[in-house]
Amino acid sequence: MTPPLFWIDSVPSVGQTAELTGVEGHHALTVTRIRVGDQVLASDGLGTVATCEVTDTSGKDRLVLRALDHTTVAAPTPRVTLVQALPKSERSELVVELATEAGVDRIVAWQSARCVTRWVGPRAEKGIAKWRMVARTAAKQSRRPCVPLVEGPAGTASVRSLVSDVVGGGGVVAVLHEDGARSLADLPLNAANEVVLIVGPEGGIDPGELEDFRALGGIPVALGPEVLRTSTAAAVALGAIGVLTDRWARGRDR
Structure with missing residues (x-):
C-alpha cells in the first residue's frame, strides 16, 4: 500500500531530516495516526516527493522525517487543462475533486453564458480559494506530488483567447458536447503538447459560445451515448x- 502523503515546504534530500508540523503534522498524528517507524510521502505540491521514515514525534503536531529517497516527478504529457463552467453549488467541489484525482494539470473556472451560479467580487475570491483547497486535498488523497493550478473565474472572451492560443501552438481543444460528431479517440492527442477540455454548465454550452470555439479550432466531442453531468464529464x-x-x-513506469 502506498504510504500517505503530506505537504511540506521543503522536501529533504536522501539521509536528511525535516519536520512536519502545523495542520499537516496534526493530521498525520491525530487522524492518520502515524507513529515512529512508519513511512510517509512528503511533497511540496510542485512535483518533488520523498519517501520518509518517521524517526520522532512530539505533542499533537510534530514529526521528524528522514528521507529514504528523493524524486522530482516530471509533468505528464500532453498537459491537460480543464475549462469548467461553474456548476451549481452542491456539485461545485465534486468537479474539482474528481478532476484532480483523474490527473488534471490546470483548472480554469469559467463564467459561461448559461451558468446559474455567478461568482462576482468577494464571492469569486471565496470560490477560487475553495476550489484550490479542494484540489490540494484531492491531490493529497490520491498521492499526487503536483497540485493542479486553479485559475479564474474567466469570462468567455478569455476562454476564446485560450482556445486560439492552444490551437495555434499545436494543442487540441475538445469541447465536450452531447451533439459532438467526434470522439476523443478521433483526435491527435499524442501529437498535442496540450489538451484543453471545455465543459459547459447544467444547461449546456450556449450555441453562440459553441460556434465561437468551433471557429477558433475547438472540436465538439461526445464522450459516449450517455449524457453526463457537468460534475462528472471531465473525470470521464x-x-x-x-x-x-x-x-x-508514464505513471506506471514510476
Whole structure:
C-alpha cells in the first residue's frame, strides 16, 4: 500500500531530516495516526516527493522525517487543462475533486453564458480559494506530488483567447458536447503538447459560445451515448485521455 502523503515546504534530500508540523503534522498524528517507524510521502505540491521514515514525534503536531529517497516527478504529457463552467453549488467541489484525482494539470473556472451560479467580487475570491483547497486535498488523497493550478473565474472572451492560443501552438481543444460528431479517440492527442477540455454548465454550452470555439479550432466531442453531468464529464474524459495517451503509462513506469 502506498504510504500517505503530506505537504511540506521543503522536501529533504536522501539521509536528511525535516519536520512536519502545523495542520499537516496534526493530521498525520491525530487522524492518520502515524507513529515512529512508519513511512510517509512528503511533497511540496510542485512535483518533488520523498519517501520518509518517521524517526520522532512530539505533542499533537510534530514529526521528524528522514528521507529514504528523493524524486522530482516530471509533468505528464500532453498537459491537460480543464475549462469548467461553474456548476451549481452542491456539485461545485465534486468537479474539482474528481478532476484532480483523474490527473488534471490546470483548472480554469469559467463564467459561461448559461451558468446559474455567478461568482462576482468577494464571492469569486471565496470560490477560487475553495476550489484550490479542494484540489490540494484531492491531490493529497490520491498521492499526487503536483497540485493542479486553479485559475479564474474567466469570462468567455478569455476562454476564446485560450482556445486560439492552444490551437495555434499545436494543442487540441475538445469541447465536450452531447451533439459532438467526434470522439476523443478521433483526435491527435499524442501529437498535442496540450489538451484543453471545455465543459459547459447544467444547461449546456450556449450555441453562440459553441460556434465561437468551433471557429477558433475547438472540436465538439461526445464522450459516449450517455449524457453526463457537468460534475462528472471531465473525470470521464481524463480517464479516456489517460488510456489514449502516454500519461498513465508514464505513471506506471514510476
